[in-house]
Amino acid sequence: MKNTLYNIGYFLKEARTIILLNPLSNAFSLLSAVLIFFILAIVISGWCISNQVVAAIQEEAEINVYFKGDPGNIDAIKLTEGIKGIAGVREARLVGEDEAYGRMEKILGKESRVLEFFNENPFSPFIEVNINIEGMEHIIKELSRMEGIEHVRDNREVLERLWGISEALEILGYLILIAVGITTIVIIAHIIRMGIYDNREQINTLRLMGAPEIFIAFPYLLEGLIITLAGSVIASALVVSALKYLYTQIGPLPFIPLPPRESLTVNLIALIMSLGAVLGISGSFFGISSAKRG
Amino acid sequence: MIKSSRVCLKYPEGTIALKNIDLRIEPGELVYITGPSGSGKTSLLKLFMGDEYPTAGVLEVLKQPIVRGQAAGIRKLRRLIGPVFQEFRLIKGRTAMENVMLGMRFLDVPNGSMKENAGNALAKVGLAQKAFSLIEHMSWGECQRVAIARAIARKPALIIADEPTGNLDKDNAVRILELLKSFKDRETTVIVTTHATHLIRDEKDFRHIHMNNGNMEWERLG
Numbered sequence: 001m002k003n004t005l006y007n008i009g010y011f012l013k014e015a016r017t018i019i020l021l022n023p024l025s026n027a028f029s030l031l032s033a034v035l036i037f038f039i040l041a042i043v044i045s046g047w048c049i050s051n052q053v054v055a056a057i058q059e060e061a062e063i064n065v066y067f068k069g070d071p072g073n074i075d076a077i078k079l080t081e082g083i084k085g086i087a088g089v090r091e092a093r094l095v096g097e098d099e100a101y102g103r104m105e106k107i108l109g110k111e112s113r114v115l116e117f118f119n120e121n122p123f124s125p126f127i128e129v130n131i132n133i134e135g136m137e138h139i140i141k142e143l144s145r146m147e148g149i150e151h152v153r154d155n156r157e158v159l160e161r162l163w164g165i166s167e168a169l170e171i172l173g174y175l176i177l178i179a180v181g182i183t184t185i186v187i188i189a190h191i192i193r194m195g196i197y198d199n200r201e202q203i204n205t206l207r208l209m210g211a212p213e214i215f216i217a218f219p220y221l222l223e224g225l226i227i228t229l230a231g232s233v234i235a236s237a238l239v240v241s242a243l244k245y246l247y248t249q250i251g252p253l254p255f256i257p258l259p260p261r262e263s264l265t266v267n268l269i270a271l272i273m274s275l276g277a278v279l280g281i282s283g284s285f286f287g288i289s290s291a292k293r294g
Numbered sequence: 295m296i297k298s299s300r301v302c303l304k305y306p307e308g309t310i311a312l313k314n315i316d317l318r319i320e321p322g323e324l325v326y327i328t329g330p331s332g333s334g335k336t337s338l339l340k341l342f343m344g345d346e347y348p349t350a351g352v353l354e355v356l357k358q359p360i361v362r363g364q365a366a367g368i369r370k371l372r373r374l375i376g377p378v379f380q381e382f383r384l385i386k387g388r389t390a391m392e393n394v395m396l397g398m399r400f401l402d403v404p405n406g407s408m409k410e411n412a413g414n415a416l417a418k419v420g421l422a423q424k425a426f427s428l429i430e431h432m433s434w435g436e437c438q439r440v441a442i443a444r445a446i447a448r449k450p451a452l453i454i455a456d457e458p459t460g461n462l463d464k465d466n467a468v469r470i471l472e473l474l475k476s477f478k479d480r481e482t483t484v485i486v487t488t489h490a491t492h493l494i495r496d497e498k499d500f501r502h503i504h505m506n507n508g509n510m511e512w513e514r515l516g
Contacts, residue, residue, distance in 0.1 A: 006408075007399050017387065205383040206396075208343060209448075210372030215400045
């Protein structure tokens with residue numbers, strides 16, 4: 001430890017010398033690291049957004065219950081109270097015709113002019129039931145037993161499709177994470193092996209003078225770390241620009257609640273940087289140990 | 295300091311480099327090992343540094359047995375030795391000062407003392423003014439002196455110099471031998487291999503071992 005502190009300047013200088021010994025190979029390794037981390041960040045962004053969408057939709061999971069004929073006010077309130085008693089129902093609320101019209105006007109915004117083509121309010125009153133998504137099957141079964149209900153509109157198909165996309169993205173994310181890990185480790189291990197090969201005489205001299213293996217290996221560890229951290233920094237800068245561009249282009253979407261750009265960016269940078277550090281050190285270790293065996 | 299009993303060294307491809315070497319070198323001795331090329335001089339030094347292991351016999355250097363499976367012990371032993379290699383093994387692209395300091399970097403010497411020791415060592419070999427010259431800009435003789443400075447800056451118990459006079463003209467060779475001799479004291483042993491037998495003919499207070507074909511052919515005290 002004392003040695004490491006005394007020699008930190010030396011180790012950094014050595015790492016720089018080793019990198020400059022193979023400038024082209026190291027530049028390509030850096031470029032590969034940048035691209036790999038950038039692709040990873042983009043996939044993870046997609047993953048985060050889809051998770052956010054699914055979570056938001058889950059929270060908002062609701063089914064609409066439509067009445068058979070025109071229920072009187074008292075019957076509608078009774079039915080609403082009955083629905084509230086079903087396990088898994090978070091909230092049940094009666095939405096009148098006027099409120100339904102007003103909501104659609106709000107959703108359509110400028111396009112709400114289309115509603116003016118109707119002579120009468122085309123919407124019927126209904127009960128808006130906010131539910132726990134896991135209890136959907138049970139709730140629908142219970143509703144089918146109740147009197148005065150014509151039909152129940154659930155958004156199960158949409159939710160299931162979103163779940164599917166989210167799961168596929170999650171699997172893709174994991175696969176890309178594994179691919180990124182393996183590729184980065186292979187690239188770094190290879191570049192470290194090259195550095196060790198180019199400096200084999202110096203390494204042998206140090207060994208003959210009694211240098212500990214960790215002293216000899218430290219500049220190579222730094223080399224791997226510097227390449228991946230530099231790659232992470234550049235990839236982070238690219239990700240910041242890409243997300244800024246995407247968010248500006250897409251703008252706020254009424255149906256898809258995007259995660260806040262700032263927190264997404266900060267989390268991605270933290271992930272890329274820590275991944276860069278871990279993979280850089282792991283790659284260096286693999287390179288050093290394989291060079292020792294070879 | 296060094297005790298060897300019936301030490302043999304046979305390389306994996308079958309070459310027998312050393313045969314039954316019996317030797318005892320005491321602290322503070324100056325030992326010249328001479329002999330023709332391939333006589334086993336360098337192989338003997340490699341054994342002393344733990345770079346090779348005896349294939350038979352017993353060898354102990356500074357109380358460390360030279361046997362396989364003692365990597366940590368051999369590493370510690372090497373830290374007590376100041377080696378001057380045949381081809382210097384100096385690091386190109388670095389200054390004389392950096393090369394000398396490199397030999398001390400893992401010896402728990404603080405940076406300030408490391409610089410001071412390196413500067414003193416370079417001054418002792420007469421290269422104080424070239425401390426910040428790059429190795430590739432130095433002559434053969436200067437490189438040899440940097441290699442010696444690197445060895446002595448470590449304040450070793452044993453200095454081992456392999457053919458330090460090789461490729462040097464007579465004047466420079468004499469200067470290098472004089473320099474190495476000057477580091478011998480009560481605690482520091484100096485072992486030098488050389489072809490230049492004529493240069494040590496008139497020496498005093500030394501031991502001369504002559505090797506031939508892997509054997510210690512004769513030994514005399516000067």
